[in-house]
Protein backbone atom coordinates (compact mmCIF):
# COMPACT_ATOMS: atom_id res chain seq x y z
CA UNK A 1 0.00 0.00 0.00
CA UNK A 2 1.22 3.51 -0.79
CA UNK A 3 2.33 5.63 2.13
CA UNK A 4 2.31 9.35 2.90
CA UNK A 5 3.92 11.50 5.57
CA UNK A 6 1.75 13.40 8.02
CA UNK A 7 2.42 15.82 10.89
CA UNK A 8 0.25 14.53 13.72
CA UNK A 9 -0.47 15.36 17.33
CA UNK A 10 -0.81 12.20 19.46
CA UNK A 11 -2.59 13.80 22.40
CA UNK A 12 -4.09 17.11 23.46
CA UNK A 13 -1.22 19.51 24.13
CA UNK A 14 1.29 17.14 22.55
CA UNK A 15 4.04 18.05 20.12
CA UNK A 16 4.14 17.65 16.34
CA UNK A 17 5.30 14.21 15.14
CA UNK A 18 6.18 13.31 11.56
CA UNK A 19 4.58 9.90 10.90
CA UNK A 20 3.94 7.63 7.94
CA UNK A 21 0.37 6.61 7.13
CA UNK A 22 -1.37 4.68 4.41
CA UNK A 23 -2.88 6.86 1.70
CA UNK A 24 -6.68 6.67 2.10
CA UNK A 25 -9.10 5.79 -0.66
CA UNK A 26 -11.69 8.55 -1.24
CA UNK A 27 -15.17 7.51 -0.19
CA UNK A 28 -18.49 8.41 -1.78
CA UNK A 29 -18.65 12.14 -2.46
CA UNK A 30 -14.94 12.63 -1.60
CA UNK A 31 -11.81 13.47 -3.56
CA UNK A 32 -8.25 12.59 -2.63
CA UNK A 33 -6.00 15.69 -2.68
CA UNK A 34 -2.25 15.39 -3.12
CA UNK A 35 -1.21 18.21 -0.79
CA UNK A 36 1.64 20.45 -1.96
CA UNK A 37 1.39 22.95 0.92
CA UNK A 38 -0.63 23.30 4.10
CA UNK A 39 -1.13 26.32 6.35
CA UNK A 40 -1.63 26.04 10.09
CA UNK A 41 -4.13 28.51 11.48
CA UNK A 42 -5.42 29.40 14.93
CA UNK A 43 -8.15 26.72 14.83
CA UNK A 44 -5.48 24.08 14.15
CA UNK A 45 -3.61 25.27 17.23
CA UNK A 46 -6.82 25.00 19.29
CA UNK A 47 -7.10 21.38 18.10
CA UNK A 48 -3.42 20.74 18.88
CA UNK A 49 -3.75 22.16 22.37
CA UNK A 50 -6.94 20.22 23.11
CA UNK A 51 -9.34 23.18 23.28
CA UNK A 52 -11.90 21.69 20.87
CA UNK A 53 -14.32 19.30 22.62
CA UNK A 54 -14.89 15.89 21.07
CA UNK A 55 -11.65 15.75 19.07
CA UNK A 56 -10.08 12.30 18.89
CA UNK A 57 -6.30 11.82 18.87
CA UNK A 58 -3.97 11.10 17.18
CA UNK A 59 -5.01 13.97 14.94
CA UNK A 60 -3.51 15.52 11.80
CA UNK A 61 -4.41 19.23 11.98
CA UNK A 62 -4.23 21.34 8.83
CA UNK A 63 -7.32 22.07 6.79
CA UNK A 64 -5.88 24.91 4.69
CA UNK A 65 -4.28 22.87 1.96
CA UNK A 66 -3.24 23.50 -1.63
CA UNK A 67 -2.71 20.62 -4.00
CA UNK A 68 -4.21 18.66 -6.82
CA UNK A 69 -6.99 16.10 -7.04
CA UNK A 70 -5.38 12.67 -7.12
CA UNK A 71 -8.50 10.47 -7.13
CA UNK A 72 -12.28 10.87 -7.06
CA UNK A 73 -14.67 8.70 -5.07
CA UNK A 74 -18.03 7.68 -6.42
CA UNK A 75 -20.81 10.29 -6.54
CA UNK A 76 -23.25 10.85 -3.69
CA UNK A 77 -26.90 11.45 -4.34
CA UNK A 78 -26.97 14.58 -2.11
CA UNK A 79 -26.61 17.93 -3.90
CA UNK A 80 -25.57 19.92 -0.76
CA UNK A 81 -21.88 20.89 -0.95
CA UNK A 82 -19.47 20.54 1.98
CA UNK A 83 -15.83 19.71 2.91
CA UNK A 84 -14.45 17.25 5.45
CA UNK A 85 -10.71 17.37 6.08
CA UNK A 86 -9.33 13.89 6.34
CA UNK A 87 -5.54 13.60 6.14
CA UNK A 88 -2.57 15.87 5.78
CA UNK A 89 -0.12 14.87 3.06
CA UNK A 90 -2.91 13.40 0.99
CA UNK A 91 -6.31 14.69 2.06
CA UNK A 92 -9.74 13.39 1.25
CA UNK A 93 -12.53 15.93 1.32
CA UNK A 94 -16.23 15.44 1.09
CA UNK A 95 -17.52 17.51 -1.81
CA UNK A 96 -20.58 18.25 0.31
CA UNK A 97 -18.83 21.01 2.31
CA UNK A 98 -17.73 23.20 -0.61
CA UNK A 99 -20.46 25.81 -0.14
CA UNK A 100 -19.77 26.47 3.57
CA UNK A 101 -17.99 29.51 4.97
CA UNK A 102 -15.34 27.34 6.61
CA UNK A 103 -13.88 23.98 5.70
CA UNK A 104 -13.19 22.97 9.34
Ligand SMILES: [Zn+2]
Pocket residue numbers: 041042043044063064104
Ligand atom coordinates in the same frame (compact mmCIF):
# COMPACT_ATOMS: atom_id res chain seq x y z
ZN1 LIG B 1 -8.15 27.76 9.29
